[in-house]
Structures are given as structure tokens and as C-alpha cells.
Amino acid sequence: MTIFLIAFITKTATPFLRFNTTATPKPLVIVTPVNVSQIQDVVICSKKHGLQIRVRSGGHDFEGLSYVSIVPFVLVDLINLRMINVDVENSNAWVEAGATLGEVYYSIAEKSKTLAFPAGVSPTVGVGGHFSGGGSGMILRKFGLAADHITDAVLVDVEGRIHDRKSMGEDLFWAIRGGGGNTFGIVVAWKLNLVPVPPIVTGFNVSRTLEQNATKLVYRWQFVSNKLHEDIFTRIFLRKVESSQRGKTTIQAAFTTLFLGEVDRLLSLMQESFPELGLVKEDCIEMSWIESVLYFAGFPSNTSLDALLDRTPISDVFFKTKSDYVKEPLPEIALEGIWERMDQLEVQISELQFTAYGGKMDEISESSLPFPHRAGIIFQIEYAVLWEEESSEASQRYISWIRRLLDYMTPYVSKNPRQVYVNYRDLDLGINNLDGNTSYKQASIWGRKYFKKNFDRLVRVKTAVDPANFFRHEQSIPPLSSW
Structure with missing residues (x-):
């Protein structure tokens, strides 16, 4: 077995600079x-020798948990398991866990112009981690999450056995679709139910600064965004930019929208629901769904679809992210407080994303999958701070800034628990003991924020399938034996 492991050693790059320093623990x-049997061998061998496993699909875990650990570990990189088989006639696809979202979208578009899949925006994100956390994207108001459309999976369990949905049982199948990765086993492949999209969709990206009434527009957006027609996905990007007044800065709100239909219908719906934005036809672009994938991923116009096959992530900055969910509109004074904090000189680059929910998300029970953030959510917030300085002092300065911003937001976001998206992983919420038992009470501090009441069911599933807690990391679900 040792010879086998050495034979498959390869150099892989970590996509995020914060976890690519000389001090970063290495596997x-x-x-x-290159096949499932080798994954079985790795699980059995690692378990025999008391080594932890980290599983990497695309390596986009925001805290590096798919390729970093402070204890001795084996890194299982699924880069060679990227087969995608699209069945247009039955509107489904089998996707191996090492594939990226870009590769999935490309493969669907090769076969059909009117089928899609409701997953994330970034094409370099691996499907393994994305689906394991639920997976939200640009058509979630119409179709829900990626995990809502997973109908089967292939998994290697703690004993090295292979399971499909039938043999693993409905409890485990429920848990792997949103309960977080590297907790219940190693998912090798997923079966996806593809969704219909029209031949023409419409997108726009309209920006307004504070001098252009951005505060009132963002305030008004909160009252309509989750009530818009479900064919409309809308998000606001908030960032600091140079002001028209020389030497000064301001806050820019970029209203980004995808509509599953043609421009004239979108203009009518926006005029009816959000006339304050002042949207005009010239702001909009009609395109195919696959072209919208490139558009919203930030590629220049006329970019070849081959760009979706590039697995190289942009990693030239350090960053830290956090998330929140909003159930009541933020008052204007709260928005102004956000602008003040974003405009602080100590921050190089800061960005917030407000992503509207509603639509299909309101119709799905919060216990349908481990992902509980459904009815009653107006929008999700993602906070991000980015910097280029390499010192630990700089990192602490910027991370302290985003922590203070989160403290400021406490009165305005969800409560009891304060809800957080597991795919925007945040170790500030708390961590497990890596070299000993983790108590249920300890894990529930972060677990209920990610999963609400679903955390208890996840613990029961973990206890049934991995009672010795072999598959574990800083925020994996603990078994009941760890109480």
C-alpha cells in the first residue's frame, strides 16, 4: 500500500494564498x-495506520479544510476523476466528484442549448465540495439548490465499501447533499437532474454610486428582491471605488440580474416591481444560458466556451469571507454604517454580496436537505476582505476588520441561531478537537448556525455510518459517541 501511495504523489497547487505559505501544514x-478501487485502498490503508484524510475536488474550501490540517494527513486529490456523462433524452447527467462546475456546464452545453444545472457561478469550483454544502447559483430562485437536483450518488464508506443511493439508504443520501464534505465518506460521483432553460436569457449589470442614490436603491431592493418573478435572479455587489470627486472614494452598488427569458419581458417585470432602478433596454444583454455562465463569471464578451475548462483559479490575493442571512430589511442607517466601515483606510479591498432568495427557495422545507435556509430569507450576505500584504500582522489586521463588521451587523441579521452558509466556511464559529473527542455541545455551536435543527439528524447519521469519527476535520459532524 505504501508503494501505491508513493506512486501517485503529485504536486498540486492550493488555490488560496492564505493557505499557501511556508508555514502551511503539508500532507x-x-x-x-484514477478509479474507485484506489479510493477504497486509500481509506483502508489510512484507517489502518491512524492517518486522517482530506479530500480535494476543486480545493475551494474557504478555510482550506480540503487540503490543510494540523495533524498528519493524507490528501486524496480527485483531479483524475472528472468523467461527465450527459443524457439529454432523460435530462440527467452522471458527474464524477473531481469535475469542476465549468466542466459540467461545458458538457451540458455540448449536448443541449436548453438544459442547465442550478449550481454556482465560479467555473473552477469543484463539484464535490459544492454539492456537499448544498450549492447555490444564478437560478436558485427558479430551481433551488444544486443539491435539490441530485438523484443518486456513489460513495466509499469508512470500511472501504462502495454504495449507491439504494445501498447507502435515504438518511445517508440526505446527509451528503448539504451536510458538508469529508464527513460521511468519500463521494465519488453524483447523478444530476438537469433543468430546462429557454433558448434566450437576459442579463444586466447596472451600477449606482452613493452620489447616484445607491443607498435608497439598495434599501428599496430589499422590499422587492425576494418577491420578484421566480425567473429573475438578482444580486447586489457592494464595493469601494474612486469617486467622481478627485482624491475621494465612494461606495458602488452593482445590481446584477439574470432573467430566464427575453429582454422585453424583463423590462416589463422590472418596471412593475423596481422602477426606481431606471433599467433601460440598452442596459441588457440577450444571450444563451451557457453564454450567461461566462458573462456572470466575469469573462470578456466573445470568450470561447473553452474558458470553462480552465481549472486554474485566481489566487493572487489573500482573503477572508463570512456570511449572514437577512429576514428583515436593513434600515437605511444600517446601510450607511456598512458604507462607513467599507470606506475605512485600513482596508485595501472589501466587497459584500446581497443575494436575493424567495421563489422556489420559499417552497422547499428547511428539513428537506441539511441546508435549512429557505422560507423567510430575504437575502444572503457574503462579506469578503482581500489584501496583498504577506505578513501575519497584515492578515490579522484585515481579518479583525471583517470580524468587527460582522459584530456591527448582529442586530440586523438572523438570530437564534444566527444562520450561516456552510459553503462559506468560517472557523471563527468554532472548531472540533482534532486529536480527541469533540462534544456534541461544542460542535453544536457552529453546527446549528450552518444547519439549524438539521444538525441533530446529521449527528445521528454520522453515528450510524462512522461511529469512530474517522472522516473528520475542524468542522465535520461528530458522532454521538463524542458527546
């Missing part, structure tokens, strides 16, 4: 299996 060995 004892990196394994890049």
Missing part, C-alpha cells in the same frame, strides 16, 4: 486515484 502524501 504526508498526496494520492490522485
